[in-house]
Amino acid sequence: MNKDYINLTDDEGIGDRIIEIRRRLHRIPELSFHEFKTQQAVMELLEEIGLEGEFIAKTGVIATIQGSSPGKCIALRTDMDGLEMIEEPTQLNNEYISQHPGFMHSCGHDAHMAMMLGAARLLIRQKDNFPGSVKLIFQPAEEQPPGGALDVIRDGGLDGVDAIVGLHVLSRIDLGEIKFRPGPFLASSNVMKIKIKGKGGHHLSPELVIDPIAIAAGFISCIRDRIRMKIPDDRFILGFGKIAGGSQFNRTPDEVRLLGSFRTFDNRDTQDIEDIIRRVLDELVDIYGKQDFPELPAYELDVEHGYPVLVNDPVFSNKVLRLLKEHFPVVGDDIEPFFGAEDFAYYLQEIPGVYIVLGIRNKEKGITEGNHSSRFDIDETVLLDGTRMLATIALDFLNDPGEYLL
Numbered sequence: 001m002n003k004d005y006i007n008l009t010d011d012e013g014i015g016d017r018i019i020e021i022r023r024r025l026h027r028i029p030e031l032s033f034h035e036f037k038t039q040q041a042v043m044e045l046l047e048e049i050g051l052e053g054e055f056i057a058k059t060g061v062i063a064t065i066q067g068s069s070p071g072k073c074i075a076l077r078t079d080m081d082g083l084e085m086i087e088e089p090t091q092l093n094n095e096y097i098s099q100h101p102g103f104m105h106s107c108g109h110d111a112h113m114a115m116m117l118g119a120a121r122l123l124i125r126q127k128d129n130f131p132g133s134v135k136l137i138f139q140p141a142e143e144q145p146p147g148g149a150l151d152v153i154r155d156g157g158l159d160g161v162d163a164i165v166g167l168h169v170l171s172r173i174d175l176g177e178i179k180f181r182p183g184p185f186l187a188s189s190n191v192m193k194i195k196i197k198g199k200g201g202h203h204l205s206p207e208l209v210i211d212p213i214a215i216a217a218g219f220i221s222c223i224r225d226r227i228r229m230k231i232p233d234d235r236f237i238l239g240f241g242k243i244a245g246g247s248q249f250n251r252t253p254d255e256v257r258l259l260g261s262f263r264t265f266d267n268r269d270t271q272d273i274e275d276i277i278r279r280v281l282d283e284l285v286d287i288y289g290k291q292d293f294p295e296l297p298a299y300e301l302d303v304e305h306g307y308p309v310l311v312n313d314p315v316f317s318n319k320v321l322r323l324l325k326e327h328f329p330v331v332g333d334d335i336e337p338f339f340g341a342e343d344f345a346y347y348l349q350e351i352p353g354v355y356i357v358l359g360i361r362n363k364e365k366g367i368t369e370g371n372h373s374s375r376f377d378i379d380e381t382v383l384l385d386g387t388r389m390l391a392t393i394a395l396d397f398l399n400d401p402g403e404y405l406l
Contacts, residue, residue, distance in 0.1 A: 014118050015384040021045060022114035022383060023096035029082025029103040029110070032141035032148070035059040038080050038113075042138050045117050049124055051136075057151035061138040065123050071132025072401045074394050075157075075164040075353075076119060077344065078112040079142035088374045091366070106376040108169035108360070111383060113138060115167065118387030123394060130398040135161055145189065145306040147343030153350060163316060163404060164353035165393050166344040167386055171370050173359030175379050178328055178389065179335040180321075180356040182314040187237075187263040188270055189306035189341035192277065194219075197298045198288075200254035210297045212256040213245060215284050220258070227276050231269050237339050238262040238273070263339045265309055274303050310345035313352035319403045320354050323396050324389065352405060358386050 028037045042061045046053040056062040060080065087097055087104040098104045116136060123134055137157055141148035152158070173179055196219075198212030224238055238260065245256030264270045281299045288297050317333070324331040335357070344355050360378040361368060369375045397404050 014121050014387065017121075018114045018118040018383040018387055019380045021117055022110050022380065025110040025113055026093075026096045026105045027099045029098050029100055029105040031084060031103065032081045032144035033058050035080045035140045039138075039140075042080075042113065042117075046120070046136075049117075049121050051120065051124070053138075056137075056155045056157055057140055057148050059140040060148060060152060061136075062152075062157055063120075063136045065120060065127060065134040065136070067130040067132050067134075067398060068128050069131040071130070071398055072162045073133045073135055073160050074397050075135040075137050075161045075347075076116055076390050076394060077137040077139055077164060077166045077347065078116040079109045079148075080113060080138055080140050081109060081143050081148075083107060083143060083372065085372075085374050090375055090377065092377050104374065104376075106373060107143065107371045108376075108378060109142070111169050111360075111378050111386070112167060115383055115386035115390060118383065119390035119394070122387065122391040126391075126395060130395055132398045134394050134398070142343055145191075145304075145343070147307060147346070149343035149346040153346060158347065158350055161351055162401065163397060164347045164351055165320075165390060166342070166347070166353070166355040167390060168342070168355070168357050169360045169371075169378055169382070169386070170357040171361050171368065171376065173335075173357060173361060175359055175362045176328075176382055176385050177330045177332070177359035178324055178356060178385075179332055179359070180312060180317060180354055181333045181335055181337070182312050182317040184265045184309050184337050185312050185355060186310035186337070186342050186345065187265050187339045188267070188309045188345075190262050190264075190270060190274075191304040191306060192258070192260050192262065193302040193304070194258040194260075194277075194281070195300040196256045196258070196281075197296060197300075198252065198254060198256075199293050199296050200252050203250045203252065209252040210288055210290060210293060211252050212297065213253065215288055215297055216243065216245070216256045216258055218284055218287075219280060223277065223280055226280055227273055230272055230276065231264075235266065235269055236262060236264045236273060263341060265337050267309065270305070277301065277303075307341045307343045308345045308349065310342050310355055311348055312354045313348065315406050316352040316404050317354045320356075320393055323393065327392055328385070328389065356389070358382060358389070
């Protein structure tokens with residue numbers, strides 16, 4: 001089959017326009033399910049290229065590009081939300097620094113939206129060269145579990161869709177490198193909330209108290225080693241983000257609260273870690289118990305399961321790998337699974353697809369800050385690469401879906 005249509009070029013200045021769009025969106029970061037200005041901007045930008053957007057998932061947008069005849073449907077998905085943090089002025093961001101004080105697009109979602117709008121422009125130009133359709137999903141609330149993907153699915157965003165592609169810029173990878181892998185790619189995220197109940201009292205009478213701080217310290221000091229006895233280090237991470245309890249320097253408090261998280265690449269490991277946490281807490285309750293206080297110490301454990309493991313469809317991923325190697329200089333499936341988490345995983349539980357990361361790191365320009373940094377930025381030359389990549393996958397899939405969906 002002649003695939004000359006895939007040799008997409010920037011003969012209409014799309015590259016410059018994508019940068020303008022990215023900067024426009026970068027100025028108006030908004031939190032999850034509050035992307036009202038972003039939603040309106042996306043609607044206007046779709047209308048600019050002849051597409052009619054519709055609201056979905058509260059503050060999201062969805063639109064469809066129809067091809068020349070009936071056929072399969074592929075979805076391209078981007079996230080929309082920013083983060084609650086102050087963007088630091090740098091030598092790069094003077095023209096587009098956040099205009100919403102206290103909020104920032106520090107994860108690249110502005111770039112993702114710009115690339116998808118750029119891909120839409122390329123695909124509209126090629127609509128006589130493909131059957132079927134491309135659905136554009138601008139999804140809110142990726143940053144805040146339970147996320148916006150479930151709302152998109154509940155609102156019918158995947159109805160009639162045969163496959164899906166997601167893209168994320170990543171600062172740990174050099175500029176322009178395209179990386180992904182078949183199978184498990186990103187981790188599940190889980191929040192653990194623990195309340196440890198003791199018996200408060202004055203420090204001068206330790207026999208009359210049960211110290212929840214000591215129990216919490218014992219738990220924190222041993223839990224990782226206990227997990228390592230069953231699960232290797234490269235299969236989990238665990239950490240604590242908050243410890244709260246007590247108010248007086250010479251008084252043992254009645255309770256202490258811990259807030260933390262753990263991530264895994266396998267649901268069995270997730271369950272094993274939860275079981276180990278509970279078992280260690282049970283042991284500590286026994287160790288610190290006293291006959292005079294038969295109901296104490298005690299604990300409450302609440303594990304909130306966030307996004308599931310993101311699993312790229314092997315058949316779809318391998319076909320995308322072969323395709324992209326023909327059209328882009330640095331493409332590989334050699335990246336190891338890493339402990340990021342993404343609600344794109346929910347889409348992949350419903351239909352085949354792939355989640356891809358695109359490198360933005362450029363030491364020569366000083367672009368080295370990690371995602372979620374207050375000095376995060378991207379080398380904007382990569383936007384055209386991501387745009388072409390999304391359009392290339394969509395065009396090839398719609399014209400020859402067989403090898404993607406075996």
